[in-house]
Amino acid sequence: MVSTFNNTCWPLVTLSFQNKIEVEQIRALEENGHALVARFDSEQCPSFDAWLVARTNALKQQGAVQAALQYAPALYSRILLSVGFLLTLLGIVSTGSLLSQAQSTLNIFWLLGALLGINALSLFIWMVLAANFRNSSGGVIPAIAHQLMIWLIPSGQDQSYKSAASRVWFTAQLHPQFHHWYLGRLAHLAWSFFLLGNILGLLLLFATRQFDFVWESTILSADTFIQLSQWLATPLQWLGLTTPSEADILRSGTAAVLPYSGELRQQWALFLIGCLAIYGLLPRLIAALVCLGLEHRGRRQWKLDLSLPYYRQLQRQYWPSTTQSAVIDPDHSQPVEPKQPSEVSIAERPVPTDAHWLGLELHPQLPWPGFESPAYLGQITDSQSLHSLSARISELNTPVAIAIEANKVPDRGLQRNLRGILVHCRHPWLALIDNGNVSDSKWQNWIETAHTLGFADTQITRIKVMSK
Amino acid sequence: MRQPIILSVVGHTNTGKTSLVRTLLRNSGFGEVLDSAGTTRHVETAQILIGRQAVIELRDTPGLEDSIALAEQLQQLESMDVSSRITLQAFVDAGVEHPEFEQEIKVLKQALHSDALLYVIDCREAVFAKYHQEIHILKKAARPILPVLNFINSDPAQLEQWRQALAEHGLHAQVSFDTVAFDFEAEYRLYQKLQTLLEAHYQTLQTLIDHRRQQWLELQSTCTQRIARCLLNCAKLRVATRENTAEPESIEYLRSHARALEQTCLTDVLELMQFSATDVALTQLPVSNGQWQLDLFSPQTLKNLGLDTASAAATGAAIGAGVDILFAGISLGAATATGAALGAAWHGSKRFGKELWQKLQGRTFICLDDTTLDAVLLRQLWLLSTFLQRGHAAQSQAIMSNEKKLKLPPGWPSQRQALRRAGASTGQDQEQVVTEVGNWLQKALTNT
Numbered sequence: 001m002v003s004t005f006n007n008t009c010w011p012l013v014t015l016s017f018q019n020k021i022e023v024e025q026i027r028a029l030e031e032n033g034h035a036l037v038a039r040f041d042s043e044q045c046p047s048f049d050a051w052l053v054a055r056t057n058a059l060k061q062q063g064a065v066q067a068a069l070q071y072a073p074a075l076y077s078r079i080l081l082s083v084g085f086l087l088t089l090l091g092i093v094s095t096g097s098l099l100s101q102a103q104s105t106l107n108i109f110w111l112l113g114a115l116l117g118i119n120a121l122s123l124f125i126w127m128v129l130a131a132n133f134r135n136s137s138g139g140v141i142p143a144i145a146h147q148l149m150i151w152l153i154p155s156g157q158d159q160s161y162k163s164a165a166s167r168v169w170f171t172a173q174l175h176p177q178f179h180h181w182y183l184g185r186l187a188h189l190a191w192s193f194f195l196l197g198n199i200l201g202l203l204l205l206f207a208t209r210q211f212d213f214v215w216e217s218t219i220l221s222a223d224t225f226i227q228l229s230q231w232l233a234t235p236l237q238w239l240g241l242t243t244p245s246e247a248d249i250l251r252s253g254t255a256a257v258l259p260y261s262g263e264l265r266q267q268w269a270l271f272l273i274g275c276l277a278i279y280g281l282l283p284r285l286i287a288a289l290v291c292l293g294l295e296h297r298g299r300r301q302w303k304l305d306l307s308l309p310y311y312r313q314l315q316r317q318y319w320p321s322t323t324q325s326a327v328i329d330p331d332h333s334q335p336v337e338p339k340q341p342s343e344v345s346i347a348e349r350p351v352p353t354d355a356h357w358l359g360l361e362l363h364p365q366l367p368w369p370g371f372e373s374p375a376y377l378g379q380i381t382d383s384q385s386l387h388s389l390s391a392r393i394s395e396l397n398t399p400v401a402i403a404i405e406a407n408k409v410p411d412r413g414l415q416r417n418l419r420g421i422l423v424h425c426r427h428p429w430l431a432l433i434d435n436g437n438v439s440d441s442k443w444q445n446w447i448e449t450a451h452t453l454g455f456a457d458t459q460i461t462r463i464k465v466m467s468k
Numbered sequence: 469m470r471q472p473i474i475l476s477v478v479g480h481t482n483t484g485k486t487s488l489v490r491t492l493l494r495n496s497g498f499g500e501v502l503d504s505a506g507t508t509r510h511v512e513t514a515q516i517l518i519g520r521q522a523v524i525e526l527r528d529t530p531g532l533e534d535s536i537a538l539a540e541q542l543q544q545l546e547s548m549d550v551s552s553r554i555t556l557q558a559f560v561d562a563g564v565e566h567p568e569f570e571q572e573i574k575v576l577k578q579a580l581h582s583d584a585l586l587y588v589i590d591c592r593e594a595v596f597a598k599y600h601q602e603i604h605i606l607k608k609a610a611r612p613i614l615p616v617l618n619f620i621n622s623d624p625a626q627l628e629q630w631r632q633a634l635a636e637h638g639l640h641a642q643v644s645f646d647t648v649a650f651d652f653e654a655e656y657r658l659y660q661k662l663q664t665l666l667e668a669h670y671q672t673l674q675t676l677i678d679h680r681r682q683q684w685l686e687l688q689s690t691c692t693q694r695i696a697r698c699l700l701n702c703a704k705l706r707v708a709t710r711e712n713t714a715e716p717e718s719i720e721y722l723r724s725h726a727r728a729l730e731q732t733c734l735t736d737v738l739e740l741m742q743f744s745a746t747d748v749a750l751t752q753l754p755v756s757n758g759q760w761q762l763d764l765f766s767p768q769t770l771k772n773l774g775l776d777t778a779s780a781a782a783t784g785a786a787i788g789a790g791v792d793i794l795f796a797g798i799s800l801g802a803a804t805a806t807g808a809a810l811g812a813a814w815h816g817s818k819r820f821g822k823e824l825w826q827k828l829q830g831r832t833f834i835c836l837d838d839t840t841l842d843a844v845l846l847r848q849l850w851l852l853s854t855f856l857q858r859g860h861a862a863q864s865q866a867i868m869s870n871e872k873k874l875k876l877p878p879g880w881p882s883q884r885q886a887l888r889r890a891g892a893s894t895g896q897d898q899e900q901v902v903t904e905v906g907n908w909l910q911k912a913l914t915n916t
Binding site for chain 1: 493510511515517520533597694
């Protein structure tokens with residue numbers, strides 16, 4: 001599947017989790033051999049991240065890609081809805097089952113304990129464990145959840161698109177940076193559905209059957225129950241619900257005070273449902289919201305690993321950090337074929353004993369004994385020294401050896417100076433000073449330069465010195 | 469779109485102008501670098517981008533080869549009534565009349581049309597009159613000049629003489645920048661100095677500095693994460709073999725897979741750092757054409773790395789600490805006690821089922837031993853630290869010295885143990901360990 005796009009690129013400050021997953025899904029598709037795009041240009045993109053998202057959005061316009069990317073989230077949503085529905089149903093059924101054996105009189109606190117006890121215990125355990133999530137690098141539950149999700153991935157040759165994209169989607173949901181909060185959120189939502197089922201179950205039962213409510217105890221006093229009931233009823237009163245008064249609570253202490261008034265029945269029924277909502281459903285929803293917040297924080301912090309070869313390749317191709325080089329002022333001279341450096345040997349020929357020495361841009365710290373020689377005339381470094389030493393040389397009949405460091409490049413300036421000397425010199429020698437660090441190409445350059453300037457091989461010598 | 473800052477890189481021939489551009493661009497393919505005069509004969513340019521925005525345009529110019537003769541020519545044109553810049557412009561405009569200065573005219577043309585000049589100096593050279601003339605001529609362009617002192621490590625006294633000479637020309641803002649031995653801080657200082665010279669572009673340069681620093685840190689982090697993943701994959705390697713004697717084919721399996729993992733890591737790290745296999749071959753590292761030359765399992769490799777060769781074969785060690793590994797990968801997480809117990813059984817059977825099955829058949833699993841993992845770590849760390857300090861113009865050989873034994877960074881044993889444990893754990897745990905070991909490697913690299 002090869003396409004060319006020039007898509008709009010929106011200025012994104014940060015990528016959403018959805019953006020990141022989709023980009024990763026596209027990577028999975030392309031790394032699994034699905035060639036999606038041959039070319040994608042978008043000059044408007046402010047960043048590479050935004051470009052990746054724009055490219056993904058463009059690719060999503062292809063039907064097969066869209067279907068592959070949406071398969072896992074659609075399946076997941078269906079499963080979540082089904083599970084939610086089942087849990088609600090289970091909540092209704094369990095409430096019905098709990099009260100089916102009951103007579104027309106219900107023990108209020110026993111019923112509350114039965115409906116909220118396990119929920120409260122598991123919430124407490126979760127809170128204790130949540131305090132240690134930061135130090136936990138993984139866990140069995142995430143591993144099992146991951147495996148369960150992997151089982152949902154379609155297999156088969158014809159499903160390779162969906163399979164590659166779905167694997168990424170499911171794996172991303174359980175990223176170690178936020179999987180605890182993600183699973184926590186799922187658990188709290190599951191409990192919420194179940195508790196909602198409980199509430200619905202109670203409503204159904206209270207709507208169709210008449211119950212009287214009592215509290216009983218062998219060892220606890222009436223004051224304890226009154227205080228407990230009033231304490232539990234406080235949030236309900238804030239919501240404007242009428243709850244049993246102190247006298248009503250006292251009256252409901254034993255079955256002996258019956259018959260019940262219809263108003264008191266309603267108050268206790270609302271008290272029960274309210275307690276289930278406030279002390280069961282609400283904490284779960286709050287916990288789910290906390291998890292959601294922390295999960296979102298983790299999702300925001302999760303970054304695409306742009307160091308992966310896939311992204312590096314895209315970046316280099318479409319988002320380079322430098323432009324291609326370009327020649328803006330070309331060289332019009334005849335191109336010279338670069339020569340392969342070959343091993344050049346220059347003999348250490350003895351310079352005539354009566355020769356005078358002349359330096360050409362020698363480093364003052366060069367360990368060359370010629371500096372101390374009485375036959376040393378000095379060195380040429382500028383026009384003035386060139387003129388004065390040329391005048392002196394022209395008066396000499398003896399050979400003149402021009403010493404030069406072989407590790408310098410024979411540039412036009414040096415060559416001009418050499419030519420200036422040679423005009424006045426009757427018997428010139430070229431003494432190339434070798435400090436041991438001269439490359440073959442430099443020797444080659446010097447030999448060619450020397451020949452161009454008219455030096456015969458017998459007039460060229462090498463002088464070895466220690467390195468500076 | 470804002471115009472980029474135009475910087476012309478100028479200087480005497482063979483001082484490292486193209487090398488400087490290569491290093492600033494992180495592109496070893498820019499221009500041509502040879503050990504001879506007049507290698508660059510044209511003006512070549514490339515831009516540094518932040519996103520799509522060109523921030524800096526670097527113009528590589530030919531070398532100034534004969535500044536003394538050029539100065540004499542310019543002197544003839546100068547008059548009291550006309551500014552030096554106009555004289556220079558007139559000389560450039562009349563370029564065809566001076567074919568002998570074709571290269572120099574190209575340089576001067578760029579100098580006149582740039583925002584600033586980076587004047588590259590080979591500090592191994594004595595401060596001859598020709599260099600004074602070069603500065604004198606370049607100053608006529610009336611553009612800020614930032615001297616870039618190259619090859620600074622050879623002679624401190626010479627470097628000082630250069631600094632003094634430049635100060636005499638009023639060039640007090642200078643920067644030491646070795647194009648071969650790269651130092652990010654030097655690049656940082658180069659842009660900082662430019663900020664002082666180019667007040668109008670201060671914010672643009674600050675953005676570039678921040679961007680470059682972020683890129684540099686990301687590069688280090690990316691490379692260390694990649695190496696951590698390689699170490700994890702090596703730690704995870706295992707193969708079934710006879711219980712008492714490792715079968716040669718099993719050992720070969722381990723070795724070949726370890727080699728392949730290390731090789732892929734090498735290629736990726738080079739790719740990340742924008743060095744090619746050819747660059748490495750040039751350096752005569754123990755790597756040639758992108759391949760490690762010394763085999764991971766060669767005793768010489770271990771010796772070079774300063775590791776214990778007594779374990780010799782570095783073939784593999786039987787997974788003996790099964791119980792430890794089994795429980796190490798398990799944390800309670802969100803599981804209830806029952807869930808954890810069930811999960812542990814499930815997890816253990818998934819991870820060790822195959823091992824138990826092999827055990828029943830009188831076979832066992834072997835994995836890479838600690839010495840091999842140490843060798844992989846040291847080689848990758850050495851590679852990374854070498855290339856982080858290598859300019860993209862470097863052509864000299866970087867040889868891994870046998871005398872300088874590498875030391876395992878402190879804390880490695882516990883990291884190695886974490887890698888082994890993660891190898892026996894879930895994908896999520898592995899990701900976490902890769903991040904942690906990567907961070908540890910980055911610290912170890914800083915200390916190296």
